[in-house]
Amino acid sequence: MDFIDVVIKYTPFFLPAAWMTLKITLLGIAFGMLIGLGTALTRISNNFLLANVSRLYIFLIRGTPLLLQLFFFFYVLRQSLGLEAFSAAYLALAIHNGAYIAEIFRGTIQSIDRGQMEAARSIGMTSSQAMRRIILPQAFKRSIPPLGNQFIIALKDSSLASAITISEVLLQAQRLAAANYKMLEMLTIAAVFYLFYTSIFTWLVSWTEKRLDVDSDKQRGLV
């Protein structure tokens, strides 16, 4: 009973930290999506320079640890750009996730049948019109399962921001445990918060997937 009591007693102390985890994760994902889409489009464009800049970005980000990137933003860029620790954290997360999301988008864009682009071009659409109106809507739908996966990874990765002084869930657990010596209970509370968030993400992803399903009854004209 002692265990449960401790957990209940300390859970409220986690709320600000839980909010912080959610904030840096959502900002990281939102900007990561924008960066990812932009990078995917330039990566497959005919512009040699832009395509290679995108390739280099993906190479650098995927090839180095997130912790190193967080340190880089916190210890190097924060000074020169005058960022807060909070901004350094979500920007690092955004740039980190952007590289993975770019590869998700690139994969799904390239998985759309070539005939779709040809059909769009054959009625006189420009390549950007065809991309925007024909290819991307279809590619986006296919991106949802891997994006959901990436969002969950991003949520858990946000715990690394504890290393750059961000008071998110894991750092809060460590701090409280240092004071009350209840490491098991504090880690349990932290784990429950992460599980809660990942459950919501999972549910949101499957809801979106269902809504966009072309083969659903609605789109078959049965409803």
Add this chain to the structure above:
Amino acid sequence: MIKIRNLNKSFGKLKVLKNVDLYVRESEVVVIIGASGSGKSTLLRCINFLEHPQSGTVKINGQLIDKNNEQEINKMRTQVGMVFQHFNLFPHKTVLENVMEGPTQVKGIIKFEAKKLARYYLEKVDLIDKANVYPSMLSGGQKQRVAIARALAMEPSVMLFDEPTSALDPELVGEVLCVMKELAKEGMTMVIVTHEMGFAREVADRVIFMDNGMIIEEGIPDHLFDNPQNSRSQAFLSAII
């Protein structure tokens, strides 16, 4: 209407078209036949620059098309409709939206007018009752008829058909050919790549036989089918008829 001179196209080292010349007059129906790999689809795709030829000229409605000028190519494509073997309907749009897409997005026609236009052409291919369903609900034959309506909605002066019935179940071929015959009757200029010899004989004003990237023989259907002059067209025709 279409004037192609000295067209050369290679994919890597493979020469697919070798010095091809092709003239298509207004309201003429030209059918291109030949074995697979003979270059007939590539020739068709070079007309609207879905493939860029290495050399040669393409003139449409008297205008020489500059292959490096994207704007000019896009403009030309609004006058040249194309129907594909695999339909290539937009799966995330309804039948009506598929047909409206070109008029609204490319020609800038307002939605209300585009809807009328789309309905007119869906009526023409006898699919007005499917206007609000998604392509995944349609049979192959219906899909191809929607694809024809989508091309027609741009009100092109030429229609290109790239093996429009090759991906269809045999019992669905007829409905698509029927729509195409109707178009031919109305005087549409058409270039058709097909293996439907009966259709070619009935509808074509001229049949072109291609082999190995070259036009080997051409003529009115009765001559070419009954009395081919070239040994390769003889061999091809005796193999399929």
